[in-house]
Amino acid sequence: MKIAVFPGSFDPFTSAHQDLVERALPLFDKIIIAVGYNANKKGMLDHEERVNCIQHLFQNVQAIEVVKYSGLTVDFCQKVGAKFILRGLRNTGDFEFENAIAQNNLLLNPAVESYFLMSRSGKAYISSTIVRDVWFNGGDVSAMVPTEVLNLLNEKRPTNP
Numbered sequence: 001m002k003i004a005v006f007p008g009s010f011d012p013f014t015s016a017h018q019d020l021v022e023r024a025l026p027l028f029d030k031i032i033i034a035v036g037y038n039a040n041k042k043g044m045l046d047h048e049e050r051v052n053c054i055q056h057l058f059q060n061v062q063a064i065e066v067v068k069y070s071g072l073t074v075d076f077c078q079k080v081g082a083k084f085i086l087r088g089l090r091n092t093g094d095f096e097f098e099n100a101i102a103q104n105n106l107l108l109n110p111a112v113e114s115y116f117l118m119s120r121s122g123k124a125y126i127s128s129t130i131v132r133d134v135w136f137n138g139g140d141v142s143a144m145v146p147t148e149v150l151n152l153l154n155e156k157r158p159t160n161p
């Protein structure tokens with residue numbers, strides 16, 4: 001069975017993330033969306049909210065599992081039997097960053113290979129960081145996140161941003 005792990009903090013899960021997962025589905029038998037915790041990022045949604053929202057988004061897709069994880073991604077891959085890490089690339093900056101991580105992951109576990117998909121035209125500008133910034137400043141993020149995520153964000157929006 002070809003199992004891929006798509007790791008990230010997904011705070012929040014964006015339309016670009018959704019597009020990447022949907023495009024990768026034909027490549028793998030199972031994709032595990034691994035929702036990690038990044039202490040360096042200002043949180044928008046708590047860990048459980050992110051997991052629940054993504055699970056709801058893909059509730060009718062049996063080939064997708066959404067779980068929380070911590071620690072090294074390659075260790076998590078070994079734990080769940082995944083031989084692939086799925087990552088998206090928006091630009092050359094992403095390539096440089098992701099290439100360095102992929103090379104180190106190969107040193108840590110040569111049995112786990114990284115697969116990269118380029119962002120689809122019209123999605124490359126979307127990042128969780130930009131969504132958070134726009135949202136925290138009262139802007140409209142409806143074009144950047146799936147409806148399920150937008151509904152959750154609207155429930156959490158302060159009355160006076």
